[in-house]
Amino acid sequence: MTANKRTWLGLLVGGLLLTLPGRALAQQPLQALLAAQKQYPDEKAVYLDYRQDVTVELKGDSVQVLARHHYDMLHLAPQSALYARDKVYSSHFNRLQKLEARTLVPAGNDYKALRISDFKEKFEVQEGIFFDDTRYTTWTFPAVAPGVRTVVDYTVRHPDARFLSPFYFANHVPTRHAEVTLTAPKSVKINYKLFHVENTPVTFTKQEKGSSVVYRWTVDNMPSPSRDDDGPEIAYYAPHLVYYVEEVPAAGQPRKMLSGVPELYSLYSGFVAGLDKKESPALRRVVDSLAVGAASEEERVRRVYYWVQDHVRYVAFENGLRGFVPADAGQVYARRYGDCKDMANLTHEMLRMAGVKSYLTWIGTRALPYRYSELATPGVDNHMIATWEPKPGQYVFLDATSKHNPFNMPTSMIQGKEALLALDGKNCKVVSVPVMDKEKSHAVDVSTLALSGTTLKGKGQLALSGYPKITQAYALDGMDKTEETKYVKRVLERGNNKFFVDSYAVRNVAAREQPLTIDYEYRLQDYVQQVDDEIYLNLNLEQPYANDRIDADKRRLPLYNEYTHSDRTRTEFEIPAGYDVEYLPANASTKEDVLGFSIRYERKGNKIVQEKDLYVNYLLLQPTEFAKWNTVVDKLGAAYRDVIILKKKKV
DSSP states (O other): OOHHHHHHHHTTTSOOOOOOOHHHHTSOHHHHHHHHHHHSTTOSEEEEEEEEEEEEEEETTEEEEEEEEEEEEEEOSGGGGGGSEEEEEEOSSSEEEEEEEEEEEEETTEEEEEEOOOOEEEEOOOTTEEEESOEEEEEEOSSOOTTOEEEEEEEEEESSTTSOOOEESOOSSOEEEEEEEEEEETTSEEEEEEESOTTSOOEEEEEEETTEEEEEEEEEEEOOOOOOTTOOOGGGTSOEEEEEEEEEEETTEEEESSSSHHHHHHHHHHHHTTTTSSOOHHHHHHHHHHHTTOOSHHHHHHHHHHHHHHHOEEOEEEOGGGGTSOOOHHHHHHHTEEOHHHHHHHHHHHHHHTTOOEEEEEEOOTTOOOOTTTOOSGGGOOEEEEEEEEETTEEEEEOTTSTTOOTTOOOGGGTTOEEEEEOSSSOEEEEEOOOOOGGGSEEEEEEEEEEETTEEEEEEEEEEOHHHHHHHHHHHTTOOHHHHHHHHHHHHOOSSSOEEEEEEEEEOSSOTTSOEEEEEEEEETTOSEEETTEEEEOOOOOOTTTTOOOOTTTOOSOEEOSOOEEEEEEEEEEOOTTEEEEEOOOOEEEEOSSEEEEEEEEEETTEEEEEEEEEEOOSEEOGGGHHHHHHHHHHHHHHHHOOEEEEEOOO
């Protein structure tokens, strides 16, 4: 994900601080506070005004945009002091020009302004980003307390009108009045898209004023968004507006800016048009060596893909348009690091050298909800990969940023997304990335158990494939032995906190196309219960999802899941000498499209065999599906609680 795109997509979502609407200005400070506390009894603060005034300017053949931001927050409770610190972001694409901030302290029937003079500017430092030009200016409002208002006004210049920020009507606190006003010359064609406003009364007006057109969107009394754990990114549910410049005059003729996918691709293709004009001899030698003995085109693609994964470290360096323009493949090869677009171009160029046609590809990760057909602007995507087409209409998505990802399996973060393929300098194609079937991500645990007193002793193997394997391979890769031992114990832990791993062996961490396996032996103390001549044993040593019932009365957001998966557990328990089976739990099974399980018991000679299958089959669980989920969880919990009863044989 490029830092610059992250900046403009998140610019308006973060906590910024706006003047009272005209009717509210007539209220005295105490009246304003009491009225707001009554209207928002459970809130710490409220935005009285949250406004953005946008002006589109023509300067010759160029288009620039000035955005004036004005936010006014009224503090309602002592806890609102956490909003005293604030910040404004800027970068190459949104250049901060003017910033004023002040605290308005009640003083009789009016407010006294305490103006801020201590602003600090810092570069944004984020995990995985070596450098980008995103910076933020931060400050602290003094004297924040109930009844106080904190106000900020700032102006941002967007030198390229194709890179504009969305406007979110909802914020981290309620918003009494939110407004966007956009003024543009009549000769400039503006378009916009509204998202998630089905239950939000957005008022829109369009009015001509002289040589300009004024577009205005307003919303009153917006509640703050839900704050549910494990929800999707805010763009999936918060009401917001994306406006963009569709067409401008140039040399007396209309020039399309962002009127559809072809225009977006024209922008993107310009970013990659000048790449790799001169072939790297050193890279050519690497590719030639990889091609030796490759029996098929697929094998050449696989070898190139794995080479990039193994030899290029993901390190993002974003600076202005460098956030969009890849480095030459030879340069990436020489320095052995790069970000997603660098690694995509290196993969693409190496495949060309290997005689394989591939496509540079732009794609949005699952952090973004948009499709190219509904939003053909730079806000639709944030990632870059390469794509190989072995047969017409069949695609293999090559995302080398994921070190442990196997060939022919898209990274989990692009499942179900649309990809924009660069067919050539002028032509592109939008295709869909499949969602991996739950059987592709599989965990299989096979073990034998024996009882020694009240201690269970187990021996078995855990095998992980697909996305679970990738997750654990990342965690285990490079761990020292001490940390690995602790980590493996956490992975295997079951039963209770008296679980001890006596020995283990991890295999295939780096073998992408092989399951990661952990062979183990363990002890579990004080797990079984013995009452008189009976032993009670629950073979459900692990009980995933037993406590994951969703409170549909409280949760408002969908539930996010990284990938679908299926799990199988087979446990063979050796019946202790001198005991017989008094009670064997009944088989249980419940299946819905989002979640399902099956637990089966069988006696085989002196052993009890339990086979358990469970699957999770959603990426985004919608509130309409919560009831189905809960139905399965309830039955799963009941099945987990059923125990085996062993009874001592009579002599």
